[in-house]
Ligand SMILES: [Zn+2]
């Protein structure tokens with residue numbers, strides 16, 4: 569028989585090798601959740617304590633990922649007390665999504681190269697399956713450890729401790745709470761199935777939704793330069809991470825859902841913890857910048873609607889839109905100038921305070937007059953900034969109405 573050779577242009581298998589440990593972990597836990605859990609429910613029935621344990625540990629895992637891994641370590645959007653960091657590190661390990669160091673450095677690459685097919689570790693451009701779980705099942709180069717973007721995390725003792733002891737921590741934090749609940753309630757198998765396996769599966773897939781569904785399904789009010797979406801339903805499942813379009817444009821904001829009615833329990837946890845000194849330096853994007861992003865998108869949408877509209881009355885809309893755009897540019901220029909003046913005034917004030925201390929407060933009367941003048945200047949600048957913010961808000965409303973009219 570002639571020897572068969574493979575043609576050069578057909579690669580045997582271009583996919584990277586399968587990662588067996590991950591594949592077995594994801595598929596075996598999923599099978600138990602789909603078959604073992606309903607079987608036990610039908611044959612034995614679950615108790616309310618079993619469900620309570622499930623919900624509490626699920627919440628602790630989820631929030632350790634969203635508030636800890638994501639908003640604290642990956643984005644530095646606030647600072648946290650070591651007690652809180654240790655809790656996040658422990659319950660984050662229970663969520664079994666890799667160590668903080670690996671997770672956060674990969675996530676920073678996701679933001680930096682979002683949607684890039686080779687450099688974004690969970691690029692949505694490679695499909696829903698890939699961005700949800702496929703990227704973890706094979707040894708893809710984009711997921712290779714590279715901590716060059718995480719030097720700050722390598723200096724964090726809690727991060728490095730968790731990284732070093734990740735495997736024993738995963739085993740302990742997955743087994744111990746479920747077994748302890750089993751001893752307390754006398755329903756060992758029930759707790760292993762609910763607080764152990766089902767909790768892990770639900771925790772996995774809800775977090776993975778942020779990489780997959782939140783890049784496919786929802787609205788894009790702030791930017792259309794990447795695939796990230798805002799989705800209220802996903803926010804319910806992901807402790808507030810469903811406002812992903814906002815998050816991708818303003819990643820250093822400790823909030824993802826910025827309005828008070830947005831469901832963002834991660835934001836509420838971080839804010840509440842700040843009242844008792846467990847968190848501080850919470851970073852917020854100025855409202856003006858948020859309005860600027862929304863209005864930029866509104867102009868894009870209005871122009872698109874205008875292009876799609878057929879009829880003789882487009883001239884009037886075009887003129888109105890041009891006038892609005894000119895006003896928008898003027899507001900932005902004003903904002904930049906006043907903001908710069910604000911920063912300069914603050915810097916001058918600090919320098920003067922230092923000088924006054926050195927001079928041992930010589931000439932107290934002049935200093936008082938001078939401070940009053942400065943305070944007045946600050947108040948004027950602040951009210952000008954607020955006026956500009958308000959003007960943008962009004963413009964946003966006008967554009968909203970205009971787009972509706974054109975469409
Ligand atoms: Zn994303």
Ligand SMILES: [Zn+2]
Nearest residue numbers: 638675815819
């Ligand atoms: Zn992020």
